[in-house]
Amino acid sequence: MKILVCISNVPDTTTKITFTNDNTQFNTSGVSFIVNPYDEIALSRAIELCAGGKGTVTVINVGESVTEPTIRKALAIGADDAVRINAEPRDAYFTAYQIAEYAKTTDYDMILCGRESIDYNGSQVAAMVGEFLDIPSISIIKKLDYDGTTATIEREIEGGKEVVSVSGKFIASCAEGTAVATIPNMRGIMSARSKPLQVVEAKEIAQISKVQQFDTPPPRGAVKLVPADETEKLIGLLHSEAKVI
Amino acid sequence: MSVLVYVEQVDGKFKKSVFEAVSYAKAIADIQGSSLTAISIGNVGEAELKELGKYGASKVLNVSNDQLKNFINQAYASVIAEAAKKESAAVVVLSNSFSGKGLAPRVAVKLEAGLVDGAVELPKLDGGQFLVKKTAFSGKAFAITELTSAIKVIALNPNAFGVKESAVEAAVEAFSPEIKATDFTAIVKEIVRATNKVSLPDAELVVSAGRGLKGPENWGMIEELANLLGAATACSKPVSDADWRPHSEHVGQTGIAISPNLYIAIGISGAIQHLAGVSSSKVIVVINIDPEAPFFKVADYGIVGDAFVVVPKLIEALKAHKG
Numbered sequence A: 001m002k003i004l005v006c007i008s009n010v011p012d013t014t015t016k017i018t019f020t021n022d023n024t025q026f027n028t029s030g031v032s033f034i035v036n037p038y039d040e041i042a043l044s045r046a047i048e049l050c051a052g053g054k055g056t057v058t059v060i061n062v063g064e065s066v067t068e069p070t071i072r073k074a075l076a077i078g079a080d081d082a083v084r085i086n087a088e089p090r091d092a093y094f095t096a097y098q099i100a101e102y103a104k105t106t107d108y109d110m111i112l113c114g115r116e117s118i119d120y121n122g123s124q125v126a127a128m129v130g131e132f133l134d135i136p137s138i139s140i141i142k143k144l145d146y147d148g149t150t151a152t153i154e155r156e157i158e159g160g161k162e163v164v165s166v167s168g169k170f171i172a173s174c175a176e177g178t179a180v181a182t183i184p185n186m187r188g189i190m191s192a193r194s195k196p197l198q199v200v201e202a203k204e205i206a207q208i209s210k211v212q213q214f215d216t217p218p219p220r221g222a223v224k225l226v227p228a229d230e231t232e233k234l235i236g237l238l239h240s241e242a243k244v245i
Numbered sequence B: 001m002s003v004l005v006y007v008e009q010v011d012g013k014f015k016k017s018v019f020e021a022v023s024y025a026k027a028i029a030d031i032q033g034s035s036l037t038a039i040s041i042g043n044v045g046e047a048e049l050k051e052l053g054k055y056g057a058s059k060v061l062n063v064s065n066d067q068l069k070n071f072i073n074q075a076y077a078s079v080i081a082e083a084a085k086k087e088s089a090a091v092v093v094l095s096n097s098f099s100g101k102g103l104a105p106r107v108a109v110k111l112e113a114g115l116v117d118g119a120v121e122l123p124k125l126d127g128g129q130f131l132v133k134k135t136a137f138s139g140k141a142f143a144i145t146e147l148t149s150a151i152k153v154i155a156l157n158p159n160a161f162g163v164k165e166s167a168v169e170a171a172v173e174a175f176s177p178e179i180k181a182t183d184f185t186a187i188v189k190e191i192v193r194a195t196n197k198v199s200l201p202d203a204e205l206v207v208s209a210g211r212g213l214k215g216p217e218n219w220g221m222i223e224e225l226a227n228l229l230g231a232a233t234a235c236s237k238p239v240s241d242a243d244w245r246p247h248s249e250h251v252g253q254t255g256i257a258i259s260p261n262l263y264i265a266i267g268i269s270g271a272i273q274h275l276a277g278v279s280s281s282k283v284i285v286v287i288n289i290d291p292e293a294p295f296f297k298v299a300d301y302g303i304v305g306d307a308f309v310v311v312p313k314l315i316e317a318l319k320a321h322k323g
């Protein structure tokens, strides 16, 4: 069995988000980058499925060489090898296209990724890769079992869940529940350095979307405190001032 | 030229978020001086389809086909893309719901269309540019994204635009595009839906609780408060990690991002990762025993106090208010 796991290089979750150049660029100065937390869940599940010699896990990242520490982290968690597609991942369409083009050149049973990246929150890549490859894409899954040919997947839906079964190649985007993110151990960190990391060049595709400007939410006014024994006052404010109940 | 909106049905009915997407799509059609067509897939009755006219859809394409009874994103995406071609749609609008997230990217690739997911405002058409504002960095920022493709796909965030009436007579038309067999590779085995609960992603009111509640046995009052308000329940990450509550209730940077009209946070400290997913709520109420809790800095209303005392009183006050 071979599983491809797409990983995205994103700002650490504690990052204070600021912009430069007239709010046209994300300010990366002083920001540390991590494996997208949802991708870690996907990777951890892939490693579990392949444990005991049942298969191998290849991580794929679309990024310039600055993302290599993040790729090494994924190798330390337990991926067997890595592929970096050498390009700035300018939007989900471009990124998904590169992943799909790479997947066409290799053998695999499934592709896993996180439900969304925590920077652009697109939730786009998985379904786009699925469409480029004309294979099923199951978005926002919380459980994945695989018997060697058929996957049984639980997917989140509004107010519940859905169980889907897929035979043959597919791509799924993983959310919490699918696995608990594995923390790399010392042996993993040591061996990560010598695991293969292949660099392939990106393919050209027309650009159809571009972030022109960033904006931050307006600051909120000061909090109105209500004494703990006057809860009826809070209800009153929510009703007649905020008009939300 | 037209605008196409996908109207997701659940058991033959449309939810409020669908009427919101239709209202939004109608506003885009008005800006572009074009008409609005809705595409419905699955078994929906004529009367329910006609409802869409109330929000501005002058035409409804109705795909009623047993094979398409259950949502299979691959097949649904094919139907929507075919409808977009048939209607010469310049813009395709969907809700940024769980199924929308699985659909919109496939539709976009089929149409070679740029996609903005998580849109929070109407597009701005500035000197030939088509700009859409969307949430980014898990609610910590917005990204104003330009789409330059001929066709544009927009997935609208729930509660971002609101439902707006703009009544026209909706003409319902049967539509039966051909769908290839491989679009049905994934098979739906089971659907489990709790019908008595308000679904969190598109809820207007949300009652959320954190580790301050000490244990899962104390959620009774949270659920009672939520029931009284008609609100959905949510929780912080450590709470779902500890299995006090299901993962589907986890909000924040690594959970779901929500923007309800009212978010009540009880016993939640307000860590940056938590705030990321909830700070675009219109009104935030914080109940916390610690006056220094960071959550108060982003709250509109707050009560400093013990949740085990305050929440029961709040329930009493709410019952009194409702009479």
Ligand SMILES: Cc1cc2nc3c(=O)[nH]c(=O)nc-3n(C[C@H](O)[C@H](O)[C@H](O)COP(=O)(O)OP(=O)(O)OC[C@H]3O[C@@H](n4cnc5c(N)ncnc54)[C@H](O)[C@@H]3O)c2cc1C
Pocket: A013, A037, B209, B210, B211, B212, B213, B235, B236, B237, B238, B239, B250, B251, B252, B253, B254, B255, B266, B267, B268, B269, B270, B271, B272, B273, B274, B277, B287, B288, B289, B290, B293, B305, B306, B307, B308
């Ligand atoms: C990579 C990463 C991603 C993360 N993603 C998320 C995420 O998506 N969502 C998320 O929520 N967190 C996330 N976190 C965790 C986050 O950093 C916080 O640890 C978490 O939000 C804290 O949850 P809490 O507020 O429930 O608990 P605590 O921080 O323990 O806060 C409990 C609060 O309850 C109050 N309290 C205690 N007793 C009472 C009482 N009797 N009455 C009233 N108040 C009381 C306390 O004053 C305190 O403010 C993430 C962390 C990391 C590292």
